[in-house]
Amino acid sequence: MQRRSWFLLVLFAALFTSVVYCPTVVRAQEASVSRKVKSKVAPVYPELAKKMAISGTVRVAIVVATNGSVKSTKVLGGHPLLIDSAVDAVRKWKFESGPDDTPGVVEFKFQPEN
Secondary structure, X not given: OHHHHHHHHHHHHHHHHHHHOOOEEEEEEEEEOOOOEEEOOOOOOOHHHHHOOOOEEEEEEEEEOOOOEEEEEEEEEOOXXXXXXXXXXXXXXXXXXXXXXXXXXXXXXXXXXX
């Protein structure tokens, strides 16, 4: 039983240090939308992606409604572990109001820090 406790302690320590000392960031988002962004919400780097050191760019096509909210989204590309976080974030963005719906593309760059 003592051997199992020792193993669990070492496993916990290894996981804890990898989470604490393996910071990750989402680099500046690029938006190719003709309307000005009033507020952005940064995506959360998924824990599993952090542990696996997954990086990449997620591209999301959006349609901005006349009131400035994101009306619809469509994923154009990106790692499956990063997509949900990017879509959840961009749905919370707010743009200036406009006379018509406006299409655009937003890119999120997920990258572990070294």
